[in-house]
Amino acid sequence: MDYRKLGRSDLNISLIGLGTMTWGLQNTQDEGFEQMDYALQRGINFFDTAEMYAIPPSAHTYGTTERIIGNWFASRKNRDQVILATKITGPGLNWVRGGNSFIDKKNIQLAVEDSLKRLQTDYIDLYQLHWPNRGSYHFGRTWNYAPVFDVQKERNNFFEVLQTINELIQAGKIRHFALSNETAWGVTQWLRLSEEHSLPRAVSIQNEYSLLCRHFESDLSEISLNEDCGLLAWSPLCRGMLSGKYLHGARPKGARLSIETRPEHRLVPQADTAIKQYLDLATQHELDVCQMAIAFVNQQPFVTSTLIGATTMTQLQSNIDAISLTLSDEVNTEIERIRREFPAPF
Numbered sequence: 001m002d003y004r005k006l007g008r009s010d011l012n013i014s015l016i017g018l019g020t021m022t023w024g025l026q027n028t029q030d031e032g033f034e035q036m037d038y039a040l041q042r043g044i045n046f047f048d049t050a051e052m053y054a055i056p057p058s059a060h061t062y063g064t065t066e067r068i069i070g071n072w073f074a075s076r077k078n079r080d081q082v083i084l085a086t087k088i089t090g091p092g093l094n095w096v097r098g099g100n101s102f103i104d105k106k107n108i109q110l111a112v113e114d115s116l117k118r119l120q121t122d123y124i125d126l127y128q129l130h131w132p133n134r135g136s137y138h139f140g141r142t143w144n145y146a147p148v149f150d151v152q153k154e155r156n157n158f159f160e161v162l163q164t165i166n167e168l169i170q171a172g173k174i175r176h177f178a179l180s181n182e183t184a185w186g187v188t189q190w191l192r193l194s195e196e197h198s199l200p201r202a203v204s205i206q207n208e209y210s211l212l213c214r215h216f217e218s219d220l221s222e223i224s225l226n227e228d229c230g231l232l233a234w235s236p237l238c239r240g241m242l243s244g245k246y247l248h249g250a251r252p253k254g255a256r257l258s259i260e261t262r263p264e265h266r267l268v269p270q271a272d273t274a275i276k277q278y279l280d281l282a283t284q285h286e287l288d289v290c291q292m293a294i295a296f297v298n299q300q301p302f303v304t305s306t307l308i309g310a311t312t313m314t315q316l317q318s319n320i321d322a323i324s325l326t327l328s329d330e331v332n333t334e335i336e337r338i339r340r341e342f343p344a345p346f
Contacts, residue, residue, distance in 0.1 A: 001043030007203025024064030
């Protein structure tokens with residue numbers, strides 16, 4: 001396993017991180033335990049979760065994944081071997097804190113205490129803001145996100161959040177804080193306020209990034225590299241679409257998009273066409289397409305960790321094996337050709 005520095009912290013996290021959001025719905029607790037045992041054995045020391053998991057989100061599954069991880073810690077007595085990340089839910093889910101899940105001092109304090117209880121731990125290594133209060137261009141809003149908001153109100157909220165994070169760090173309940181599904185404007189504002197007021201600094205940003213979703217490169221990669229705020233790349237297989245299993249309208253039983261309750265903006269004809277080209281490229285070079293896709297993310301200098309998720313041990317083992325794959329110049333050239341033909345397929 002390879003490791004990279006988490007921002008300006010003293011933590012080195014595994015280049016492949018373990019995503020957990022299927023545990024509690026697609027996966028049982030025993031299966032989650034098996035995945036964690038195996039990942040740790042393979043050198044993965046970074047686990048990522050969130051209070052809103054399992055996914056698809058619902059009142060029934062809320063908090064289930066954190067509870068499974070907490071039960072694993074209690075069973076294995078190995079909390080010190082894992083760098084644990086979780087997230088506070090942003091606005092929009094009516095079953096989270098009575099539908100009032102605006103990210104502010106009150107909700108952060110409540111969410112941290114609840115996560116600590118579910119996770120059966122005294123501290124969280126990395127506490128992330130799952131999505132901005134004001135919204136962003138993520139989750140299918142790429143084409144119609146309108147960044148119209150009260151700038152001073154947002155900055156005041158950022159400052160309150162940073163002060164709250166600082167109090168929690170001083171209390172030993174979290175070690176570092178990070179962003180998720182943020183924009184370039186948002187990241188620069190968070191970093192600026194941290195510097196101006198000597199408050200905790202975001203060590204990472206967790207955004208979607210894959211062969212099919214490369215919005216991060218245009219502006220955020222420059223910020224990540226030059227401000228030591230690396231990407232934790234979620235959905236490197238684009239919700240499993242890059243495997244080809246959803247082509248031609250296929251919906252395998254039990255698969256993520258077969259049980260998803262929310263509209264899926266990624267399922268469009270041009271995405272299928274791009275996926276076919278990536279499948280052909282992998283076949284031509286005798287590569288597993290999923291390993292090729294993960295290796296592509298791993299090789300980016302602005303990536304701190306690539307977050308994989310799996311519902312079977314076979315998938316997990318294969319995805320972790322991608323750590324050993326180095327893409328040839330020829331493959332990378334072909335990837336860029338396909339990207340130019342399909343720069344933003346969804």
